[in-house]
Amino acid sequence: MLAVASEEAEAAQRAIDEHWKSGLDEQARAAADASIDLDAEVWNCPACTAAFPRGSARCPECGLRFG
Numbered sequence: 602m603l604a605v606a607s608e609e610a611e612a613a614q615r616a617i618d619e620h621w622k623s624g625l626d627e628q629a630r631a632a633a634d635a636s637i638d639l640d641a642e643v644w645n646c647p648a649c650t651a652a653f654p655r656g657s658a659r660c661p662e663c664g665l666r667f668g
Contacts, residue, residue, distance in 0.1 A: 637667070 605613040622630050628650070637644050643652050644667075651662035659666050
């Protein structure tokens with residue numbers, strides 16, 4: 602847990618995110634920035650980037666749970 606003044610919360614979150622992403626390779630950074638378009642016919646897992654049919658509760662490749 603990190604305590605910061607409320608006016609510094611956004612800057613603190615950006616710093617934490619930047620620090621965390623600095624240890625990732627390019628593919629992992631892209632996956633971390635990804636989101637799922639729940640209206641798309643095919644979903645792409647934000648963890649491993651696997652493509653799979655819409656409506657799955659878990660990624661068939663890495664097991665990431667949705668919902």
